[in-house]
Amino acid sequence: MMALQKTQSLLLVWLLIVLGLGLVQPSYGQDRMYQRFLRQHVDPQDTGGNDSYCNMMMQRRKMTTSQCKRFNTFIHEDIWSIRSMCSTPDIQCKNGKMNCHEGVVKVTDCRETGSSTAPNCRYRARASTRRIVIACEGNPKVPVHFDR
Numbered sequence: 001m002m003a004l005q006k007t008q009s010l011l012l013v014w015l016l017i018v019l020g021l022g023l024v025q026p027s028y029g030q031d032r033m034y035q036r037f038l039r040q041h042v043d044p045q046d047t048g049g050n051d052s053y054c055n056m057m058m059q060r061r062k063m064t065t066s067q068c069k070r071f072n073t074f075i076h077e078d079i080w081s082i083r084s085m086c087s088t089p090d091i092q093c094k095n096g097k098m099n100c101h102e103g104v105v106k107v108t109d110c111r112e113t114g115s116s117t118a119p120n121c122r123y124r125a126r127a128s129t130r131r132i133v134i135a136c137e138g139n140p141k142v143p144v145h146f147d148r
Contacts, residue, residue, distance in 0.1 A: 033137070044076060048076060107130060
């Protein structure tokens with residue numbers, strides 16, 4: 001009888017651990033996506049705007065290691081301003097999900113010239129203030145994807 005109770009207790013502990021890991025996993029994945037968004041798209045310290053900025057930032061942010069990322073946008077706003085976009089009304093993303101949000105921000109768009117190879121990728125820059133769309137997830141909501 002004692003062995004049966006001990007086995008049941010161990011099974012209950014094991015079940016709680018497995019369930020706990022299941023609950024932790026999505027937030028870990030969300031955090032990874034948020035960190036990736038920050039690395040690829042946020043540069044509040046600069047106004048960008050020229051080709052050398054794009055060449056340097058794309059390399060510094062590790063988007064030229066194995067191949068040249070064809071297009072990327074850097075947002076020149078502080079992260080709190082960007083995160084506040086997540087509280088605007090939901091709109092449809094390109095993939096059909098309804099977790100996108102829009103706002104008008106300062107950006108630098110970096111477009112690969114097409115004549116370079118990794119890791120020495122070359123980019124053309126275009127600075128502007130324009131409407132962007134980002135996907136947000138989690139509680140609290142944080143940006144996890146640059147949609148357009």
